[in-house]
Amino acid sequence: MAPSPPTGIETLNTLPLPSFRDRLFPYDSTLNYTHEGVSTPLILDLQTSSTISPSQIEACFALIASTSSEDYKDSSIGWSRAKKMKEMRLPDLRYILLKDKGREDGVESESVGGFLSFMLTYEDGHEVVYCYEVHLSSTLQGKGVGKRLMQMMEEVGRRSGVEKAMLTSFKANKLALMFYEKLGYEEDECSPRARKLRNGIVKEPDYVILSKRLVAKVKKPEVKDIKPSSEKNKKCKAG
Ligand SMILES: CC(C)(COP(=O)(O)OP(=O)(O)OC[C@H]1O[C@@H](n2cnc3c(N)ncnc32)[C@H](O)[C@@H]1OP(=O)(O)O)[C@@H](O)C(=O)NCCC(=O)NCCS
Numbered sequence: 349m350a351p352s353p354p355t356g357i358e359t360l361n362t363l364p365l366p367s368f369r370d371r372l373f374p375y376d377s378t379l380n381y382t383h384e385g386v387s388t389p390l391i392l393d394l395q396t397s398s399t400i401s402p403s404q405i406e407a408c409f410a411l412i413a414s415t416s417s418e419d420y421k422d423s424s425i426g427w428s429r430a431k432k433m434k435e436m437r438l439p440d441l442r443y444i445l446l447k448d449k450g451r452e453d454g455v456e457s458e459s460v461g462g463f464l465s466f467m468l469t470y471e472d473g474h475e476v477v478y479c480y481e482v483h484l485s486s487t488l489q490g491k492g493v494g495k496r497l498m499q500m501m502e503e504v505g506r507r508s509g510v511e512k513a514m515l516t517s518f519k520a521n522k523l524a525l526m527f528y529e530k531l532g533y534e535e536d537e538c539s540p541r542a543r544k545l546r547n548g549i550v551k552e553p554d555y556v557i558l559s560k561r562l563v564a565k566v567k568k569p570e571v572k573d574i575k576p577s578s579e580k581n582k583k584c585k586a587g
Pocket residue numbers: 415416481482483484485488489490491492493494495496516517518521522523524526527530531
């Protein structure tokens with residue numbers, strides 16, 4: 349009998365990219381999206397923080413800067429290229445890239461139109477798939493592409509057997525919060541709560557941690573399945 353494949357997120361994180369892709373990422377290399385009746389193909393590519401090319405990571409950074417740097421600047425975290433780049437190079441981080449084929453001066457070119465980065469990791473002792481970033485260029489937004497990227501990440505999570513998908517979002521990013529809510533994300537139990545400072549001022553965190561269960565909870569018995577307590581007691585006594 350063939351040995352059973354390794355499980356556990358530490359093991360999955362050590363898989364070389366082609367094996368990770370074969371086991372956990374069941375998608376073709378093209379993602380088509382339809383807008384106003386026109387179907388457009390995008391190239392879909394899975395990379396790790398060590399295999400992603402310098403120009404691709406720069407393109408991802410530029411997308412984050414254009415969509416979210418203002419939210420970072422307005423937050424307690426602040427905006428720092430060095431810090432963001434360091435995070436983007438974290439060892440177990442993986443990237444789902446969406447690339448657009450174009451032509452520049454008659455030469456074929458590829459640009460990154462969007463990406464989602466994620467990590468299989470632990471959060472509060474739970475195995476999770478954590479979405480670090482999801483960003484699309486303005487031309488790709490609102491066409492169902494973000495939802496498809498999130499579904500791909502969740503599928504990686506399901507195939508890895510993790511409990512939930514998680515992410516952090518600035519509270520100021522109302523559009524993203526509505527998007528996550530639409531996809532079934534709710535405030536996680538580990539999301540920071542408002543706290544009262546010694547001077548009485550209540551400090552609200554400027555970010556929220558959201559999650560979505562990927563494995564069904566053990567089904568609780570329905571009311572009709574529960575035996576009346578007298579019967580239950582009888583059974584216990586008899587046992
Ligand atoms: C947030 C983002 C990734 C969403 O991706 P998207 O492709 O624009 O969203 P989709 O078109 O896939 O929308 C999916 C669903 O969410 C809903 N939705 C999306 N944005 C919404 C909004 N602002 N309000 C209400 N619903 C919204 C859509 O109606 C859709 O619902 P449906 O499945 O019933 O049709 C994308 O808009 C983006 O890159 N924004 C800028 C970067 C950003 O803020 N990233 C998040 C950082 S935390």
